[in-house]
Amino acid sequence: MDRSTRHDHGKLALPDESAPPPYSPWTDGGLAVESGDVQADGRIDVDLDSRFARTLARVIELQQEDLQNPPPGYLEERTTQEIPGGCDIHLNIVIQIVGSRGDVQPFIALGNKLQKYGHRVRLATHNVFAEFVVQSGLEFFPIGGDPTELMAFMVKNPGLIPQMKSLRAGEVQKKRAMVAEMLDGCWKSCIEDDPMTNVPFVADAIIANPPSFAHIHCAQALSIPVHLMFTMPWSSTRAFPHPLANLRSSTMNPRTANSVSYGVVEWLTWQGLGDVINRWRVSIDLAPVSATEGPLLAETLKVPFTYCWSPALVPKPQDWPAHIDICGFFFRDPPTYKPPSALQIFLDSGPTPIYIGFGSIVIDDPQKLTNILEEAVARAAGVRAIISRGWSKLGGASSPHIHYIDDCPHEWLFQQVAAVVHHGGAGTTACGLVNGRPTTIVPFFGDQQFWGNMVARAGAGPRPIPHASLNDRNLAEAISFCLTPEATRSARDIALKMQYDSGVAAAVQSFHRHLPLNRMRCALIPSQPAVWKYRKTKQSLHLSKTAVQVLINNNKLDAKHLQCHDINPIYIENRRWDPLTGVLSASTSTGSHMLKSTGEMIYKPYKEYRRGRAPNPPEESSRHSLPLPPSLASPASDTNKRLEVTRQHSEPGVSRVNSDRSQISLTTMGNMAGASLKGFGKFTGTYFKGVVVDIPHAAAEGFRQVPRLYGEEPKNYGTVRDWKSGAAMGGRNFVDGMTDGLTGFFTQPIKGAREDGALGAVKGFAKGTLGLATKLPSAGIGLVAYPFHGITKTIEAAVRSKTKKIIVNARLRDGYEETRRLQLTEEEEHCILQRFAALMHR
The missing domain is CATH 3.40.50.2000 (Glycogen Phosphorylase B;)
Known part of the structure; x- marks a missing residue:
């Protein structure tokens, strides 16, 4: 391909168009088959006929209504920016x-x-x-x-x-x-x-990208917005399976099977890391997340998600909701680069070479891979290659046909080659395609197989070759395929479409669009985010760090009236779908915590006992390092004198050791008793919390959710955050449950008869009876369960205050530094003070 047809910015010189070429519509058939047939070593084989997969399929069906509507509290009062991207x-x-x-x-x-x-x-x-x-x-x-x-x-x-x-x-x-x-x-x-x-x-x-794992939890601790961005599908869809999952043939509906694959991968991930994440959550004063909520937490909370790939390759599935965007690949501004003379000489000395490189992949046997690459280049007649050493330090001696390089910007290098062979990272794949380069992908893990399938599906390269199956023969065949006119034409077609993607700009717009700006703006300095809530008498203001610092400096504000402003509160609740599974889950959780506490009552005292019995090295060292008297240092000393001196120096030490052992014994017994009492306290607390709070709350919620089974949406009372909201929810649920349960028993048959005749009357009678049997118990149990649940939340918030204090101190420190850096004029400070006075005296 003639290099003179390329832009300075690393993209093909394309004909002017008044509108971008149309992206191909999403089709369910081909891609699902391609992704599902992957048999790479170490990937997840999803048995769709297993009990787990079938159960998960039913759960997913139950969750569909939840996943189409915002959960209570998280997106409450949220509005998107009216001007897109602003x-x-x-x-x-x-x-x-x-x-x-x-x-x-x-x-x-x-x-x-x-x-x-x-x-x-x-x-x-x-x-x-x-x-x-x-x-x-x-x-x-x-x-x-x-x-x-x-x-x-x-x-x-x-x-x-x-x-x-x-x-x-x-x-x-x-x-x-x-x-x-x-x-x-x-x-x-x-x-x-x-x-x-x-x-x-x-x-x-x-x-954040999802593998950082901390994102949602950090956002919950700070009550700030979080936005996920990633280069591989991470959100459940019926359009295609999870890139890491291999679906075995099954009688399950293929579209449901695709959704199930995401759940299986997420559940396996949470099973491996959930305990690590929960231990860390406790360290920042957050409650552990249950095993039922942890795996699909981002989807449940409707966390905004932006996927960083081109719709020219993977259009947005129709079942992805509005908070999920596809923006195009991210490209940085091309760096200024001057190639080493040896590389430039190689480029100018023959036909346009291909590129081979595996970036940050770390390989056990780099020499074996080097041999494969060199033999494949030799097999493909007339081909020259630039091979990147990468993190695996590939390479040998350069030759007229192969030139080894170290780090080199792809934006420049991919303009100089005819085709590319790499591991299939999203960024490398994007850089090759935007330059119109046919691509062979040798996937190692993660989304690399997915991108290999996408490139092959578009005709811009052969089917991916898993690294475990790579040899000189199949790589040579893949290189030859990339150099065909058909592959070159397909790659150029993709590049043409990608010219109209706005990648980074679209991602920034997506991020801005999903911010809750109505809750973020400072009342005094509109260009700054409000992080403080100032409440005095009946007035309350949302203030930025700088505004608060100015007010404090001018003695207009008492810090005791300040509290952190929850810009984007996140509430993680254990959702219940019916009373049976709800009570069973709560009982199991209570039982497991009681069992753990019982184990601590035995193990912790034993641990203290072992610690008390362990020798004290410093004391032992000092006791044996007493200076020897001259008589013992002299070989002429007689035995009696030596024994006498030894006795004089050892007897006080023995006495002291016995005293120390006695003291250690008393201390150890005290520590053992304390550890035992602490374990007993945990056991008792867990028992009462489970019996008085968790199990009744699960039952009340389970009964309240039963009407969903026949298409009736339960009333949304918000989220229990403290004792006030718990009492309010208990009261409202009691009134509505009693009223709706009793009246529905009579009105449902009448309503059904009007809509569907005699059959409708029968269905209405069944609904009314079921409503009476579920709404009344929910009302009765909830009258006590919801307030107690709220009281528990209030107590936990009071106990877990360490992190909140750290946040307060950090924001005050940041506010002081920001105010000093801005260097506000007297006029600007005066305007802030005037506006504050006006707002507080409305």
């Missing part, structure tokens, strides 16, 4: 990314675009990317974790089920420990000062 509030945004350099790079482009809207952007990712992020002009925060180890683990375990050798080597436990470290790092990235400049920072909004 946002005149300047936010502190933290972007949390877990993955390789290819995962981080697109979000640098996003962060730079957000900065142009006046936002302060911090990118939180692995420590090794610090220089990469800072050089791009963004703030950096390290979250820990080693992407090299993470990539190596994923190559060995391409799916979510680790191989036995990984279990034996302890790699799974290392990965769990790494996840725990990254969770803590992500939380710190929301509230801690810049590690390089010590400038305070508190997040007003979070953008």
